[in-house]
Amino acid sequence: MIxxxxxxxxxxxxxxxxxxxxxxxxxxxxxxxxxxxFKLLAYSTYDSKAICKQLYKVDKSNAYHALRKRLLQSLIDxxxxxxxxxxxxxxMLIVKYILASRTFLLQNNFNIAYxxxxxxxxxxxxxxxxxxxxxxxxxxxxxxxxxxxxxxxDLINKQKANQKKHQLEDQLNIVYAKLKSILNKVAYQGNVxxxxxxxxxxxxxxxxxxxxxxxxxxxxxxLAIANISAFVTKKYYSIESFVMKSYDILKQKKETxxxxxxxxxxxxxxxxxxxxxxxxxxxxxxxxxxxxxMQLKKGAYYKTFILKKTLVEALNLNYSNKQNExxxxxxxxxxxxxxxxxTLLDLQLTCFMFHFQxxxxxxxxxxxxxxxxxxxxxxxxxxxxxxxxxxxxELLLYIELQEDDLFFSRLKSFxxxxxxxxxxxxxxxxxxxxxFAELYYIKPxxxxxxxxxDQLETTxxxxxxxxxxxxxxxxxxxLKSKVENNTIYLTTLQLLNS
Numbered sequence: 001m002i003x004x005x006x007x008x009x010x011x012x013x014x015x016x017x018x019x020x021x022x023x024x025x026x027x028x029x030x031x032x033x034x035x036x037x038f039k040l041l042a043y044s045t046y047d048s049k050a051i052c053k054q055l056y057k058v059d060k061s062n063a064y065h066a067l068r069k070r071l072l073q074s075l076i077d078x079x080x081x082x083x084x085x086x087x088x089x090x091x092m093l094i095v096k097y098i099l100a101s102r103t104f105l106l107q108n109n110f111n112i113a114y115x116x117x118x119x120x121x122x123x124x125x126x127x128x129x130x131x132x133x134x135x136x137x138x139x140x141x142x143x144x145x146x147x148x149x150x151x152x153x154d155l156i157n158k159q160k161a162n163q164k165k166h167q168l169e170d171q172l173n174i175v176y177a178k179l180k181s182i183l184n185k186v187a188y189q190g191n192v193x194x195x196x197x198x199x200x201x202x203x204x205x206x207x208x209x210x211x212x213x214x215x216x217x218x219x220x221x222x223l224a225i226a227n228i229s230a231f232v233t234k235k236y237y238s239i240e241s242f243v244m245k246s247y248d249i250l251k252q253k254k255e256t257x258x259x260x261x262x263x264x265x266x267x268x269x270x271x272x273x274x275x276x277x278x279x280x281x282x283x284x285x286x287x288x289x290x291x292x293x294m295q296l297k298k299g300a301y302y303k304t305f306i307l308k309k310t311l312v313e314a315l316n317l318n319y320s321n322k323q324n325e326x327x328x329x330x331x332x333x334x335x336x337x338x339x340x341x342x343t344l345l346d347l348q349l350t351c352f353m354f355h356f357q358x359x360x361x362x363x364x365x366x367x368x369x370x371x372x373x374x375x376x377x378x379x380x381x382x383x384x385x386x387x388x389x390x391x392x393x394e395l396l397l398y399i400e401l402q403e404d405d406l407f408f409s410r411l412k413s414f415x416x417x418x419x420x421x422x423x424x425x426x427x428x429x430x431x432x433x434x435x436f437a438e439l440y441y442i443k444p445x446x447x448x449x450x451x452x453x454d455q456l457e458t459t460x461x462x463x464x465x466x467x468x469x470x471x472x473x474x475x476x477x478x479l480k481s482k483v484e485n486n487t488i489y490l491t492t493l494q495l496l497n498s
Contacts, residue, residue, distance in 0.1 A: 004068065007075045008042050012380050015082075016042060022078050034071050041071075094120045094132050098139060105139070110147040114140070128215045128259055130166035137162060165215075171206045172218050178202055179225045199226070199242070216262035219250050220269075227269050231385075236276035236469075243273050264293045264305050271312050276470055278496060280316045287313045307333060307343040311350060318354055319470070321493055327354050345382045349390055353474070356393060357489040361400045368394055375417070388418060389471065392430065396478055399441045411438065432459050433475060440482055447482045456483065470496075 023035050033055050040051050052064040097120035104113035117140055124133040137159035144150040230236040267290040274283035290309050294302045310333050318326035330351045338344050355363040378387050391414050398407035422430050446452050477492035
């Protein structure tokens with residue numbers, strides 16, 4: 001029962017319907033109760049006895065236990081099939097080439113077999129698929145004595161060189177796992193770490209150097225961890241030096257377009273890091289580099305990265321006092337369908353924020369009205385940080401529109417759901433900010449008093465503007481604009497330039 005429930009809990013709402021369809025196609029008999037059982041487990045709080053009685057009208061039934069086992073197996077099969085469908089198409093293509101070549105090798109058709117293996121090797125080399133390349137060399141070496149055209153020593157040397165690269169990738173995977181463990185302590189235990197020194201220590205312990213021997217994929221893995229660290233701690237300034245140095249070293253590599261996807265992803269991380277550190281002009285330069293890379297290989301990855309590029313570019317423009325350009329750029333994309341749901345939601349929330357900052361509250365409400373899914377749905381698609389930003393932004397909008405019922409009911413709901421989480425991750429400032437927002441709503445004139453100003457300055461533990469998170473500054477700017485009787489957008493820009 002617990003195993004089935006834990007698997008069902010990992011499925012999204014969309015997967016629920018797909019799984020029901022999968023069962024309908026699989027069922028040969030009309031009286032099969034597996035769909036009923038799935039729905040009871042997914043949507044009810046009944047225990048095993050109650051579910052059994054609902055299905056079979058008795059408390060205990062061997063048929064119920066058998067049905068439960070079959071449903072568990074169906075869930076496992078569905079998950080496996082889904083993962084196969086989502087698997088990298090290049091990997092699957094190369095595996096098919098290897099399997100086909102082995103059939104021809106068994107038939108002694110060596111010429112066609114080795115041509116297929118050569119094609120598989122080129123693809124595996126282009127995408128740095130070391131494990132698959134090892135399988136290719138293993139197969140080539142096995143049959144080389146039967147095919148005089150093949151240079152056996154050359155193949156052995158290639159395999160040894162590949163094994164070294166594969167071993168390096170394995171070591172990086174260990175470093176990745178250890179860093180993730182460290183970051184979990186940062187996120188859930190509130191530990192403070194020096195990420196760059198921790199990373200350097202781990203790389204040294206595993207004899208890994210950031211140099212041109214690394215692939216873009218390997219570097220991307222390291223930088224992705226650095227990026228997650230900065231996201232969790234809100235300390236992007238702590239990773240900037242490391243990110244920039246690492247990319248400069250890797251740009252010296254020849255034939256960098258072999259791992260174009262990862263190179264684009266790395267440039268995106270750099271542009272985003274620079275934006276979060278308020279270096280808008282420099283960030284926009286990397287956005288240009290990102291766009292140039294996206295055009296390579298006939299724009300093979302253009303659609304994959306277009307929303308991410310648009311998001312960081314628009315944010316840079318907005319905070320560079322070019323808000324109209326930023327809004328125009330975002331509005332070109334937010335109505336279009338895209339596979340990158342997470343970034344699309346980021347763009348929609350960003351557009352909401354832009355209109356809120358310019359005090360076009362009617363337009364902001366229009367965008368907000370399209371966020372009609374549950375918090376759980378948004379958590380699956382965009383993460384809890386996105387949900388918290390959305391909730392705070394909407395609460396401020398209700399204040400501006402003087403929608404009493406919505407403000408107080410949603411504020412109560414927000415505190416009930418997220419207070420514990422915010423305390424666990426060390427973000428109690430958000431709860432303090434909402435107290436000030438509530439006080440302003442109840443007594444608007446109180447914000448102009450010296451007492452309110454003193455409380456505001458002393459309550460928040462501020463660090464330098466250079467180190468403070470840009471989105472924290474943006475929310476604080478709303479409150480400060482009320483204190484100073486200034487516009488939200490102008491107050492935001494003044495804070496960033498102070």
